[in-house]
Amino acid sequence: MKAKQNRQVYGYVPDYFTKIIRLLCSALKKILFLTGDNRFSNEFIQCLDPKTSVPWNGKAIYFRTGHGRLKWRADTFYTEEPLMIEWLSKLTPNDIFLDIGANVGTYTVPAAKIAKHVICAEMDPINVGILYENLFLNGLTDKVTIIPFGLGAQNSLEAIYYRDFSKGDALQSIARPSPFKTHTSSRAHKALQIIGKLDTIFDTFNLPQPNKIKIDVDGNERPLFEGGIRLITSADEIYFEDSGLEDSTYVVNRLLSSGFYITQSAEVNVSGLSAHNRIFTRLDRRCKP
Numbered sequence: 001m002k003a004k005q006n007r008q009v010y011g012y013v014p015d016y017f018t019k020i021i022r023l024l025c026s027a028l029k030k031i032l033f034l035t036g037d038n039r040f041s042n043e044f045i046q047c048l049d050p051k052t053s054v055p056w057n058g059k060a061i062y063f064r065t066g067h068g069r070l071k072w073r074a075d076t077f078y079t080e081e082p083l084m085i086e087w088l089s090k091l092t093p094n095d096i097f098l099d100i101g102a103n104v105g106t107y108t109v110p111a112a113k114i115a116k117h118v119i120c121a122e123m124d125p126i127n128v129g130i131l132y133e134n135l136f137l138n139g140l141t142d143k144v145t146i147i148p149f150g151l152g153a154q155n156s157l158e159a160i161y162y163r164d165f166s167k168g169d170a171l172q173s174i175a176r177p178s179p180f181k182t183h184t185s186s187r188a189h190k191a192l193q194i195i196g197k198l199d200t201i202f203d204t205f206n207l208p209q210p211n212k213i214k215i216d217v218d219g220n221e222r223p224l225f226e227g228g229i230r231l232i233t234s235a236d237e238i239y240f241e242d243s244g245l246e247d248s249t250y251v252v253n254r255l256l257s258s259g260f261y262i263t264q265s266a267e268v269n270v271s272g273l274s275a276h277n278r279i280f281t282r283l284d285r286r287c288k289p
Contacts, residue, residue: 018068051137054078056110057089062137063109064130069168073106083266083277084214087239091115091212098210098235100151100198100224101217104130104168112140119207123150123160123174123193126167145207150174152195153223159190171218179219179245198228214239215251222247225254233258238280241268252278259283 014022028034034041050066054077063074078085088110091097095115099108102120104127112118112135122128128148135141150160152174161173165187171178174195201207213235217224221243225232232238238255242248256262260280268275 014068057113059113061109061113062134063106064104064133064137067167069166070104070130073104073168077106081266081277083264083279084239085110087237087264087279088114095212096208096210098213098231100213100215101241102131102146103127103170105134107214108144109134109138109140112143113138115143115212117208118144119147119210120144121147121149121151121198123148123195124162124169124172126165127169130167147196147201149194149196150220151198151201151217151224151227152220153197153226154195155197155200156195157192158195160193161188161190163188165189173218174220174223179247180243196227198224198232199230200227202231209234211236212239213237216241219243219245219247221251225251229254233260236282240278240280242276242278244275255280 032041032044034044036042036045048066050064051062052065052071052074053060053062054074055061063070065071065074073080084107088107091111091114093114093116097111097115097118099111099118099120102108102122103124105120108118108120108131118140120131122131125148128146131146132141135144150158150172152158158175161177163169163171163178163182163184166185171180171182173179202209209231213232215221215224215232215238233255238260240248240251240255242252259282261283262278263281264279266277268277
């Protein structure tokens with residue numbers, strides 16, 4: 001499969017209405033002295049418990065909000081990646097699910113409500129904190145194991161490129177600037193963080209072999225695959241976000257040559273981007289229930 005050029009610029013730019021709301025909130029913050037410097041403001045902030053619920057499998061699941069991007073992730077639970085929701089709904093109580101690129105747990109939480117156990121990897125420390133809060137809100141801390149660092153081809157210390165300092169953000173890149181065109185803020189930064197090989201992590205900590213894997217790593221696909229080829233190619237099904245870029249195409253071709261077939265595919269509805277969410281199934285698993 002041939003990689004296609006990515007022309008889409010990623011990143012949130014607030015509209016006029018949102019800017020007005022932010023100005024009003026800033027004024028209210030000043031009026032009530034909600035600075036964190038006094039006892040009233042600290043108690044007020046501490047009493048806030050922003051969260052929202054989403055119906056799932058006949059019950060409600062909960063997500064931390066209090067931030068525009070976090071609210072957006074909950075509000076678009078069913079519309080952002082409908083193929084993912086369809087796939088998750090078919091999980092069984094016997095499945096071991098691996099969520100690579102978990103972000104704040106938007107799909108970790110519903111998977112853990114069904115699967116036997118979930119292992120999730122997320123390298124953004126801010127997202128890891130929100131992810132754990134979401135697990136706690138849903139009573140799932142005993143069903144999910146968090147790998148709180150990035151995954152790559154080697155065990156190493158690498159510079160992670162962040163385009164912002166924000167809750168629920170994505171498009172972080174390992175050892176190089178993001179291959180995507182992104183809107184960056186004045187808070188864009190780099191941080192030295194631990195990167196681990198997926199195969200080594202599972203061997204070292206004796207983690208169970210996942211039979212269902214989701215991979216959404218925003219341009220870091222090839223090093224992830226090279227560090228976890230044995231684990232990844234041993235799965236029954238893989239949900240893969242194919243950006244159409246070179247690293248992503250490399251993984252698609254390696255999966256196809258390792259006995260996997262694309263059984264479902266959905267185009268990502270983003271102007272100027274040739275991207276697809278794809279489900280890969282091993283040939284010897286296609287006929288099994």
